[in-house]
Amino acid sequence: MEVAVMAGKCPKCEQIVSRLSIKPLLGQGPSGQHKSITLNCPACDTILGAQVDPSAAKSDLVAEIRKLREA
Numbered sequence: 001m002e003v004a005v006m007a008g009k010c011p012k013c014e015q016i017v018s019r020l021s022i023k024p025l026l027g028q029g030p031s032g033q034h035k036s037i038t039l040n041c042p043a044c045d046t047i048l049g050a051q052v053d054p055s056a057a058k059s060d061l062v063a064e065i066r067k068l069r070e071a
């Protein structure tokens with residue numbers, strides 16, 4: 001079975017975006033700093049999206065659970 005990939009266009013350079021360039025940065029929120037990532041156009045580096053780094057969020061969660069189990 002073949003899955004059709006619906007690639008979108010970058011709003012700035014209008015290239016078809018078939019992959020994202022992921023870059024780390026620090027997010028600052030009311031509960032402190034969070035490792036985050038931006039999802040960039042690989043052609044012109046425009047930020048297309050941003051979110052908390054899911055792998056950093058996962059390791060933070062694991063560390064919290066470990067702390068609770070040791071308490």
Ligand SMILES: [Zn+2]
Nearest residue numbers: 010013041044
């Ligand atoms: Zn672009």
